[in-house]
Amino acid sequence: MPTVVIVDDHPIVRAGMRTVLSAARDITIVAEGATGADALRLVAEHQPDVLVLDVNLPDVNGIEITRRLRAQNVSAAILVLTVHHDRQTVLGILEAGARGYVLKDDALETLTAAVRTVASGECWLSTSVARQVVERVTHPPGRALPSLPLTPREIEILCLLAQGLDNARIAQQLVITTRTVQNAVSTIYNKLGVTSRTEAALVAIRHGLVQIDSAEKNAAAT
Numbered sequence: 001m002p003t004v005v006i007v008d009d010h011p012i013v014r015a016g017m018r019t020v021l022s023a024a025r026d027i028t029i030v031a032e033g034a035t036g037a038d039a040l041r042l043v044a045e046h047q048p049d050v051l052v053l054d055v056n057l058p059d060v061n062g063i064e065i066t067r068r069l070r071a072q073n074v075s076a077a078i079l080v081l082t083v084h085h086d087r088q089t090v091l092g093i094l095e096a097g098a099r100g101y102v103l104k105d106d107a108l109e110t111l112t113a114a115v116r117t118v119a120s121g122e123c124w125l126s127t128s129v130a131r132q133v134v135e136r137v138t139h140p141p142g143r144a145l146p147s148l149p150l151t152p153r154e155i156e157i158l159c160l161l162a163q164g165l166d167n168a169r170i171a172q173q174l175v176i177t178t179r180t181v182q183n184a185v186s187t188i189y190n191k192l193g194v195t196s197r198t199e200a201a202l203v204a205i206r207h208g209l210v211q212i213d214s215a216e217k218n219a220a221a222t
Contacts, residue, residue: 002119005046006032007039008054008081013104017052017081017111024112036060043069048076049119052111053098055082055089063092070097077118081111085126094198100124122166123198148207149191155209157184161197162204 004027008014014032021027031042036057043051051069055062066078079100080093093101100118102110103126114124148155160170167181174181185197194200 001026001028002049002115003028003030003046004050004052004115005030005039005042005048006052007034007042007057009034009056009058016108020108020111021115027112027115036065039065040068043074043076050079050115051076052079052081052115055080055084055093063096066093066096066098079114079118079124094202099196099198102126123164123196123201125164148203150188154184154188157181158188158200158204159209161185162201162209
């Protein structure tokens with residue numbers, strides 16, 4: 001049962017999140033705050049499984065809060081909830097160490113699933129955010145990128161991982177065992193020098209490996 005801290009400086013938004021998450025019997029809200037200072041204090045005090053964090057806070061922005069928490073080796077998964085989907089904000093948040101990115105436009109429909117997903121160790125990106133990232137980050141076709149040190153099978157698994165599929169769904173789609181996928185993901189992490197699915201997904205995005213149509217179909221099927 002994931003425990004959650006909510007930090008957003010808009011009381012109405014917090015109330016909406018509280019209503020949605022409270023309706024899920026397997027999620028417990030342990031605290032709420034309105035500032036970056038609240039986020040740091042409440043995470044230290046309650047040690048939640050998930051911190052649902054707004055980007056725009058009155059004192060310290062969500063990117064900096066994420067960096068500070070990751071520097072402290074805090075175990076809480078950070079799920080960012082924001083109206084922004086520009087390249088700078090998206091990449092800034094993900095590279096700082098957030099595990100999920102939800103837009104406020106679709107938060108009421110997806111927040112519960114996003115909390116469960118990041119609490120389980122997976123990453124979550126709103127479909128529209130994934131589209132923006134791909135469109136803005138993928139390099140032009142004429143610009144060469146260094147080749148990835150992965151086998152064709154590992155690249156296939158990386159692509160599916162970047163589209164948001166968990167190990168079980170990857171195994172089902174490729175008709176291999178979940179253990180094989182787990183081993184391949186560990187190898188991919190080592191070869192790419194990353195430590196999380198979010199970081200691996202960013203590598204895939206930067207190299208233009210994520211197909212927008214496939215990502216949307218997988219998100220719709222979840």
